[in-house]
Amino acid sequence: MxxxxxxxxxxxxxxxxxxxxxxxxxxxxxxxxxxxxxxxxxxxxxxxxxxxxxIGGIAGLAGISAGTDGLTIGALTTHRALETDPAVARHAPLLAEMAAKVGDRQVRARGTIGGTVAHADPTADYPAGLLALGAEMVVQGPDGERTIPVAEFFVGFLTTALSPDEVVTAVRVPALPSLTGTSYQKLANQASGYAVVGVAAVVTLDAAGACADIRIGVTGAGDHATRAAAAEDALRGQSLTDEVIKAATDRADEGIDLLDDIHASADYRRRMVRGLARRAVLAAVERAGAK
Ligand SMILES: Cc1cc2nc3c(=O)[nH]c(=O)nc-3n(C[C@H](O)[C@H](O)[C@H](O)COP(=O)(O)OP(=O)(O)OC[C@H]3O[C@@H](n4cnc5c(N)ncnc54)[C@H](O)[C@@H]3O)c2cc1C
Missing domain, CATH: 3.30.43.10 (Uridine Diphospho-n-acetylenolpyruvylglucosamine Reductase, domain 2)
Known part of the structure; x- marks a missing residue:
């Protein structure tokens, strides 16, 4: 049509x-x-x-810059640029991992991070990772610039905290502490590549190898991406044995009003959220320990 x-x-x-x-x-x-x-x-x-x-021709809206406090990613930066940029690989490998899993080559060549966050598709990949990374959106409107923490940005189905006359100009991702590992696990829709469910984990270990901090972002499960707070709380401060991770990630769906649609039932999504959260945390812990 x-x-x-x-x-x-x-x-x-x-x-x-x-x-x-x-x-x-x-x-x-x-x-x-x-x-x-x-x-x-x-x-x-x-x-x-x-x-x-x-807005595709606006100078200065595309590109990635790295500073001591993290990355600033221009809104027009494409998925392909995030997938291949050396600064992203070094400072926020989670974003490169997610970008590589978006759609297909054509989508990655044209689609932008600003468009993804502004559209707020409940099955888009980046929202889970941006929640786990503690990112913030830089937006510009008639009264100037403001920043919106990611935790306040995604508010509902295709709905964000943006006003109708605001433009997302950049996404800021804070630098990760040492002994931090990240992972994104996704069950992709076989036709589109969108996440039926996707879970991102960012885990920071202390010197003894216990969990100093953790953030888990979930996409695809509810009408907007959200943190798995109950699972995070059950892991923070703990020794990360397989049993502790399993018990905690079995709570990863708590508080999510699970979607039930032609792609997956609510019960299937529940099991996917738990299983993918477990995989994401295990992989992130392994990567954190490897550093
Ligand atoms: C076949 C196919 C497969 C896909 N698979 C995936 C996938 O696996 N995972 C995934 O996450 N996504 C997937 N996508 C979506 C893709 O990532 C899009 O590129 C992305 O969601 C939107 O970015 P865009 O630049 O194309 O935005 P556009 O389509 O241009 O815009 C989307 C919305 O955002 C608004 N907007 C755009 N830029 C800004 C801005 N800077 N400030 C304020 N508002 C803005 C627009 O007004 C519009 O409402 C897929 C898309 C297709 C067609």
Missing amino acids: NPSPFTYHRAGSVGEAIDLLREHEDAGVKLIAGGHSLLPVMKLRLAEPAHLID
């Missing part, structure tokens, strides 16, 4: 994009970056914006 007719605008700067968002708010307006989430829903006529603002 073809999309409804729309007027195409090409923004030369973030400020211009914000002005256009405000100007056309009443008629229906959308930003477009890689187009790999927006165009499919426009073709299905689930979204019918009268105006499209292309």
Whole structure:
């Protein structure tokens, strides 16, 4: 199916994009970056914006920079760039691991991290990892710039804390402490590659090898990505034996209102969340110990 007719605008700067968002708010307006989430829903006529603002040519919105406090990833950075960038491999290997598992080559070449977080698909990969990494979103609106901690960003089905006249300009990922390991485990939908369930774990060990800190992010299970707080609490401060990890990750679905749809039943998702959380924590612990 073809999309409804729309007027195409090409923004030369973030400020211009914000002005256009405000100007056309009443008629229906959308930003477009890689187009790999927006165009499919426009073709299905689930979204019918009268105006499209292309932000793909805005200078300075793509690219990755590494500092002592972590990584700053421009909103237009593609999945492929995250998959292959040496600074990401060094400072946030979890993101490279996730990027490599997004869709297929074409999707990875066009899709952007800013588009992924703004779209907030409940089965997108990055939200789980960004929750586990404790990232923050840098956004710009008519009143200037603000940062939104990831824990406050994803609020519901395809819904974020962004205002309609705000643009995501970057994602900031803090530097990981030493003795930290990360892992992303995903059961992919065989047709699209989206996560039926995906679990990311970031584990920091203390000098004795016990769990100093842990964050577990879950995607695909509920209507938005979330932390597995009960499992985290059961692991923090503990010696990470197989039994302790199994008992804790059997609580990874606690607090998630599990989706039940054509892709998987709620009960299947529950078992996947628990099993993938266990695998993610085990792999992260092994990687933390290897450093
Ligand atoms: C076949 C297929 C398979 C896929 N498989 C996966 C997968 O396995 N895992 C996965 O996570 N994703 C998957 N995706 C989605 C893909 O990763 C998209 O690229 C991504 O979700 C959206 O990024 P985009 O740049 O294409 O955004 P767009 O489609 O351009 O935009 C998406 C939404 O975000 C808004 N937006 C875009 N950029 C910004 C910004 N900077 N600030 C504010 N709002 C913005 C747009 O207005 C729109 O509402 C798949 C897509 C396809 C078509």
